[in-house]
Amino acid sequence: SYVLTQPPSVSVAPGKTARISCGGNNIGSKSVHWYQQKPGQAPVLVIYYDIDRPSGIPERFSGSNSGNTATLTISRVEAGDEADYHCQVWDSPSDHWVFGGGTKLTVL
Amino acid sequence: EVQLVESGGGLVQPGGSLRLSCAASGFTVSSNYMSWVRQAPGRGLEWVSIIYSGDSTYYADSVKGRFSISRHNSKNTLYLQMNNLRPQDTAVYYCARSAGGAASNFDYWGQGTLVTVSS
Numbered sequence: 181s182y183v184l185t186q187p188p189s190v191s192v193a194p195g196k197t198a199r200i201s202c203g204g205n206n207i208g209s210k211s212v213h214w215y216q217q218k219p220g221q222a223p224v225l226v227i228y229y230d231i232d233r234p235s236g237i238p239e240r241f242s243g244s245n246s247g248n249t250a251t252l253t254i255s256r257v258e259a260g261d262e263a264d265y266h267c268q269v270w271d272s273p274s275d276h277w278v279f280g281g282g283t284k285l286t287v288l
Numbered sequence: 289e290v291q292l293v294e295s296g297g298g299l300v301q302p303g304g305s306l307r308l309s310c311a312a313s314g315f316t317v318s319s320n321y322m323s324w325v326r327q328a329p330g331r332g333l334e335w336v337s338i339i340y341s342g343d344s345t346y347y348a349d350s351v352k353g354r355f356s357i358s359r360h361n362s363k364n365t366l367y368l369q370m371n372n373l374r375p376q377d378t379a380v381y382y383c384a385r386s387a388g389g390a391a392s393n394f395d396y397w398g399q400g401t402l403v404t405v406s407s
Contacts, residue, residue, distance in 0.1 A: 181349070213393040215333075222382055222400060223333065228393040266333050270391035275338070275346040277323065282332035 182271040184280035191286040202250040202267030212250040213268045262287045290314035297401030310366040310383030321386035326379035373405045
C-alpha cells in the first residue's frame, strides 16, 4: 500500500517561513491535498491539487510537488498558523485515500 | 449552506456494534463521493471508507469485512455500520465530502463523533 511520510513536528519563529514535507514514492505523479487542523476541530483544506488555494486561505500558504516530495510552505508565519498539517493523496490502483501521519507546526 | 452532522458515537464493548450517521444538508449525498475518516486520540487522520456516487464502496484494510458504508437517499444521510469493534477502533469519526471525483479534495467535513471501544 502507498505510504506518505511527514515529519512529526516543525518549529518556526514568527515571521519566518515554515516548510512541511510529505514524502511518497513518485508522489510528483499524484495530486496532493493539504489540511490544517487545530485542536478539537475538523480539518480545513489549505492547498488542493498540489498548488491551489481555496478562497479564504491566505496567500502565505503555498504548495509544490515534485519527485518523491510534496511541500507545504507557509510564509511569514503567524501564531494563528500553529496547528497540525496533514497531506493526502488518492492511491488509484487501490481506490484508497492515504493520509500522511501529520505534522505539528509550533510557532516559537 | 453545506453542512454535515455526525451522530451515533459512544462507548461500546469490544466485539460490539455501532452505527454512525452523517446527516447532510445543502447538497445531495447520492450525487457525491462521500468518505469516513477517523482520528485516534493524539494520532493522525486515517481514511476508513468511501462510497461513490455510483454506489461502489471501498475500505481501508484495517476495517474491511467489519465496517460497511451506505447511504439513505431520501434521508440524505450517510452511514457507517461498524461491527466486531476493537479497542484500536477508538477514534473521532468524521464524514467528509469530496469536491468532485474520487481523487478530489475533501471540501466539507462534519464536526466528528467519538467512538470509544472499551470494556
